[in-house]
Amino acid sequence: MDVVRTAIGLMSGTSMDGIDVALLRTDGRGFIERGPFLGVPYEADFRQRLKRALELARPLTDRNGRPAELRDIELELTQRHAIAVMAFLERFGISANAVDVLGFHGQTVLHRPDEGLTIQIGDGQQLAQTTGLSVVYDMRANDMVHGGQGAPLVPVYHAALAGKFQQAGQAVCFINIGGISNLTFIGTDGRISAFDSGPGNTLIDQWVEMQTGQAYDPGGEIAGRGKVVAALADRYLASPFFRGNVRRSLDRGDFAPLRAGEASLEDGARTLAHVAAASIIQSTGFLPETPSTYIVCGGGRLNGTLIAEFSVMAEGLGSNVLTAEEAGFDGDAMEAEAWAYLAVRSLDGLPLTFPGTTGVGAPVTGGVLATP
Incomplete structure (x- = not known):
């Protein structure tokens, strides 16, 4: 026993x-x-x-x-x-x-x-x-x-939590948006895949702290007042990290912060929230099948602008997005x-x-x- x-x-x-x-x-x-x-x-x-x-x-x-x-x-x-x-x-x-x-x-x-x-x-x-x-x-x-x-080390725990979704025949993907984002995918066959998916909160936090002195963007309110600067977003999303078939784990310093003067406070925060969301979608392209359900955990789930961006992207691919709490967990x-x-x-x-x-x-x- x-x-x-x-x-x-x-x-x-x-x-x-x-x-x-x-x-x-x-x-x-x-x-x-x-x-x-x-x-x-x-x-x-x-x-x-x-x-x-x-x-x-x-x-x-x-x-x-x-x-x-x-x-x-x-x-x-x-x-x-x-x-x-x-x-x-x-x-x-x-x-x-x-x-x-x-x-x-x-x-x-x-x-x-x-x-x-x-x-x-x-x-x-x-x-x-x-x-x-x-x-x-x-x-x-x-x-x-x-x-x-x-x-990442958390996937074995995610897999243990995924039982009720697997019983419903769903492929489920846990997304943890911390300083760096990572994902755990549990396929309909029970197979686990997991890897870091890109920058999460760190770039946003660094930008907001540099511009305002506060440690983060509460609720994504600053980002919500801005617009995406496409050239800056594309610069991040063109990173070699998103190419090739070998997934690798990230260090906090692998993606350089925005430089002063590259955007307004609001546009910088919005752009980096977009990058965090789009990074996850780009990285899920390496999964064996499209997740039926995403469960979003970590502090990034509280950034309403980031989650709204991610939800639109995921739902466009036919996936459902839940916060950890909506799925019955504590994010x-x-x-x-x-x-x-x-x-x-x-x-x-x-x-x-x-x-x-x-x-x-x-x-x-x-x-x-x-x-x-």
């Missing part, structure tokens, strides 16, 4: 806006019971510290290398995760003794899949000692050791839930990645276990 465990997943994504904390009871297979969720935002000063970490990581060639300043940021990030866990337990009246494991993503500061290099800062052993809980962390590395891209919690699910799979030695998700040669497990 498969063991059902209680796990907490911790996710700090490429948007660098905060820590997502979610609880899941699962056997790491087909049994999933979703629990509460808490988002813990970063202050502006710490977001700047994380941006500094990206700069410090850029010249690194050793994934275990930590210059002193980067190590300081790593320790602060880890401490913030520990505080977030304790706040989560207190908020929802959960005893630490009831939690079997934490799934800890850390913060990706460098991802160069073509070089077999991925770096996530976050000290799993320190987190275990601080919280008194077992921690599974560093879940990307083993995939890359075995020839995979190290991303804010899903990635953190996935890290909880992956941690349980790691404890049982089950595969986290597959040839159809990261390009790894054969299904492979991953993660490092730290105990208090």
